[in-house]
């Protein structure tokens with residue numbers, strides 16, 4: 001059974017005001033509703049007595065954190081070495097053009113958000129695209145449309 | 153330790169980096185990210201060296217010297233690698249000029265077009281000739297690029313006051329981020345994202361004001377490239393003169409250097425090598441001084457109010473008429489108001505002038521009103537600033553260190569971040585708040601009760617408030633507990649009661665105090681002159697007992713009430729309604745040399761950095777000539793050569809008076825409303841100039857007359873910046889536009905202009921806030 005989700009304030013209270021709390025705190029804060037809002041950055045900064053710039057600087061360094069609400073489905077395009085050399089960048093560009101969003105953003109209708117990741121750990125299947133928990137291997141631009149069609 | 157650098161054997165006495173050791177011995181190693189105030193970073197890698205027995209090419213700025221080390225800084229291999237590194241840097245840095253065939257002619261004859269929207273090369277860069285990257289590239293004679301160039305095409309950031317940022321020129325040395333974080337302890341900017349997507353700035357796309365920037369300019373000073381540039385100085389080019397001086401804009405009197413070009417002041421920097429000195433200045437000393445001298449309205453010529461209207465006159469005529477006005481007024485019939493921003497020399501001359509020429513003892517200054525005088529009494533008991541760092545615990549009372557008193561706030565921040573307990577009591581969040589162990593935001597009216605509780609607790613009575621208890625323990629038990637008091641206290645209701653309590657605490661404990669004041673030379677003014685309370689003199693003026701009012705850089709009233717003659721001597725114009733009989737334009741700071749005794753404990757000198765504006769004359773010269781025209785020995789002659797040099801101890805005498813306070817004001821028991829309104833007098837003045845109105849950037853920061861509210865309050869109420877809102881208590885209401893500022897705590901409304909809020913019950917007080925519907 002999943003434990004009850006904590007609210008952001010409860011999450012804050014569960015961490016001591018030390019700089020080493022920053023990353024686990026960011027992770028928990030993101031788990032709450034899928035992204036880190038400016039208000040959360042502010043709350044975390046106040047709790048840890050550091051500035052919002054410091055919080056954001058650290059958070060934006062890691063691609064696991066996002067700063068806009070997630071879409072109903074989450075697309076991750078792998079740009080690890082194997083995927084990169086077999087065309088990952090082209091896949092990402094195609095998504096950007098078709099969905100009219102940049103990595104880290106979400107489509108206005110809330111259907112998809114788009115992210116780049118570095119290596120999903122299945123390089124033999126490169127290039128790889130992950131949508132929600134589904135992995136698509138040896139993807140090419142032509143396959144993309146069909147794949148997207150599977151998600152509403 | 154004995155080491156060898158480039159075959160030169162040298163002695164180093166302590167632990168230091170290879171870079172420092174080389175510098176000490178006159179051996180230059182190129183560098184871009186290293187900075188003397190900062191922790192070694194090893195980012196640019198230009199400082200690579202060879203060290204025998206160590207593999208690879210360590211960076212000199214991070215490698216520590218060891219006994220017997222053999223270091224080479226200048227081999228062909230190293231130089232080639234540095235050239236390659238420069239190629240990498242230049243592939244992402246606009247470098248059109250470095251590669252241009254016309255480079256020589258262009259510098260001399262400017263034969264190419266210079267009007268471009270963005271910086272594409274050195275000739276279009278605000279830091280041309282003042283850039284460390286340019287200097288290094290030139291010394292390596294790089295004239296072509298072997299890598300494809302990339303222009304990042306980031307928007308140039310011009311929306312904040314005082315400095316612009318063009319990160320297309322940035323080389324990611326990190327000096328700005330590090331100086332703001334490590335040295336100034338402000339952490340306004342950070343590296344965001346990573347790899348080729350890295351940018352520098354506050355969180356999300358927030359502007360610097362909201363991110364808590366103090367506009368201290370440290371980041372601008374240390375940036376090696378043109379990425380950061382001062383708005384008001386960016387196209388002047390290199391200054392030709394650097395003059396040591398002191399900032400006259402508050403009681404701290406920071407040391408500064410004045411930059412001038414062809415006898416015009418173009419800017420100010422902290423003392424030290426440009427690019428190296430980060431400094432402890434606040435925005436006023438760093439950015440406002442030069443604008444105050446050059447970009448505010450100054451009086452150009454002497455003028456006289458003839459029956460048919462005001463007319464420009466020459467100086468001789470002015471002195472003649474001035475002398476007549478003085479003679480007509482007669483003995484004991486002149487009131488002299490002087491500014492607390494003058495030099496010691498001017499005060500000595502004024503003292504002689506009042507005594508021997510005006511023959512009047514009615515000398516005062518508008519800053520000597522009742523509340524201010526009592527605050528200044530406390531302020532003058534401050535310990536020297538360098539002792540602040542030795543405190544074992546710090547309590548600040550009503551301190552608003554925003555855009556102000558930077559050396560003090562830096563000392564507090566440094567102490568607190570090294571583990572010294574710091575408590576802040578007050579309604580305003582400033583740059584020290586983040587470092588507070590505990591912050592107390594009293595209910596309006598509770599400012600006195602809190603101190604009463606503290607006193608009781610010091611005396612040994614138990615208190616239910618654990619923070620007050622801790623405070624009392626610190627104050628009671630420590631030799632070096634420090635109480636920092638901010639001048640916002642002057643505007644509070646019950647100010648006198650608060651002061652009384654503070655004095656009781658000082659008597660009961662051994663705690664030290666530091667209370668900065670917004671005046672540049674209060675100590676000098678009060679030690680050269682016997683001064684009277686301003687209310688007493690102004691009452692005489694209003695009763696008609698005074699025939700002549702003489703103002704030197706001071707403006708106690710904005711219009712004429714009774715029928716007296718008025719001589720107005722200042723650099724900045726009088727308000728329209730004042731209509732002085734005689735106007736005498738004086739020089740300002742920077743245009744003459746003078747002594748500032750200051751609160752630092754040592755005497756500082758401001759040197760002349762430019763000639764006086766137009767026909768303006770120095771105050772001393774005006775007084776001197778006026779005395780001569782009035783048939784007296786000139787001031788300068790009256791002071792023997794020896795006396796003219798200002799030395800010695802300065803003992804300030806504050807006017808003494810009976811307490812105006814018979815009954816203690818009753819403060820508590822106010823009706824609770826959703827917001828707390830707090831106001832304070834603007835501390836940003838120089839002579840009769842209101843800096844936060846005259847200097848555009850400061851106006852943006854301080855926004856006098858706006859109601860400043862917190863962003864989450866604004867969001868809740870759906871208010872956007874610039875919108876008019878009405879605040880009201882049961883007795884008074886006020887409608888004003890709002891600005892939304894993150895440094896205002898939620899539930900608080902702040903205004904710098906305490907005249908317009910005089911109708912409210914008290915300061916601070918509870919109010920309702922509502923949107924104005926139009």
Ligand code: SF4
Nearest residue numbers: 332365366368369371
């Ligand atoms: S001006 Fe000062 S406070 Fe602002 S970003 Fe630069 S160093 Fe930081």
Ligand code: SF4
Nearest residue numbers: 322323325326328375
């Ligand atoms: S803005 Fe200037 S100081 Fe900051 S990283 Fe870029 S080049 Fe360095």
Ligand code: SF4
Nearest residue numbers: 399402405406434437
């Ligand atoms: S703290 Fe005071 S003396 Fe120092 S720069 Fe600012 S106004 Fe000038």
Ligand code: FES
Nearest residue numbers: 078080083120123
């Ligand atoms: S690089 Fe894409 S899965 Fe490893």
Ligand code: FES
Nearest residue numbers: 183194196197213
């Ligand atoms: S100066 Fe040493 S790495 Fe930049």
